[in-house]
Amino acid sequence: MHDQIQLPSLADTAGATAIALDFETASPSRGSICSIGLAWIRDGQVSHVAHRLVRPHDMQFAPSYIAIHGIYPYHVEHEPEFPAIWDELLPHLEATPLLLAHNAPFDIGVLREALSHYGQPWPSLQYLCTVKIARAAWPQLENHKLNTVAAHIGFALRHHAADSDAAACASIAIRATAESDAPSMTDALPRWSIRPGRLEPGYHESCSTLSDRASQRSRARLPRWLRQI
Template identity: 45%
Template sequence: MTVRGATLPLFETEGLAVAIDFETANELRTSACSIGVAWIENGRVTETEEHLIRPREMRFNPFNTVIHGIRAEDVADAPEFPAVWARLRDRMEGRLVLAHNAAFDLSVLRHTLTDYGLDWPACSYLCTVVLARRAWPALTAHKLNHLADFLGIALDHHRAGSDAEACGRIALAATRELGLGGLSEIARATGITFGQLAPGGYSPCKGGKAPRRPRAAA
């Protein structure tokens, strides 16, 4: 379900954002086995967390395990998603949510919440792939690891905490590259439409067209 004509605030508290990253056990969006969270305040990453999650269905696809290294035995004693979400939900309230390839991470969040009968939160979100393409259009690739190398950001790729922190740092670097005063200026300056998530549905983050810059006087 898509949110149409949403009146959600862009984000309630200026300067506060949170970057998230999920790893999944298999091809299902309900199989989250790890979440990384990087808290952002006033232009810097202040704290990073990583939590293992025990999926409802303990089926680990070897392909996924090769990517992130998490096996069924690693999460056998981990909490299921509702317990992890309960620790994060209130603190995420009012923050802009960042994710690199947000279509995937927000899909995991939506499907997992629905699977457990939990309400979707109300928040705005930004795909940092979309933002990076606007900030560095000349780069041939805008994958997380490529951007981390380009910007000199330390990355243990596919460790959810490290990925989330890199995502947050990429967003902050992009705002500086674009000459913006903060994350709140992105939509106005770039034409990017922030995604919206609410209990009644969602709308995706879109790249849009960059606003035309006024021509210099002759």
């Protein structure tokens, strides 16, 4: 479950159209990354998968989090901290037009917290939340948690193994795009009423749906004291 899979070379992933990303954390502190999973999409399929263990800066592991992902301090005590792995990952993000995450507010929040903790600038990237994609593609599902959607598309998920979670996220986007009959994921976005999120140095905009944006506009018209409730 905790085997490491090194990142492929940039040459090997040339032409990838998206990278799916999954973080596991050691504690409720969002910057406490202990595992990173990655999956590249090229030519409508998952072309590469990678998995790296990470040493959290404070090595504080919450028992409830260990129970979720099975990663103990001894698994990561000799691993590099996040900046070393970020140096490997960033060129891939810069070479690929789109980042994917299932429940992106969590994973993008983890990334922002980790970068800020280590004094690293936020990268410039566009991202999509595959929870929103799944809701648009399969509204009939009981819920749109990763394990539920993975089962719906027939993906054999090892839940909370970051490489498997990332591959499931990528597979959800691939299947939803195929079923939309759009020529590409980007072309499918208007059909799903989804706008990509953006991350740039000092700026963040969430991935949103048409209903999200309508709700935000309605809330913005409320008096300030009501918006704070």
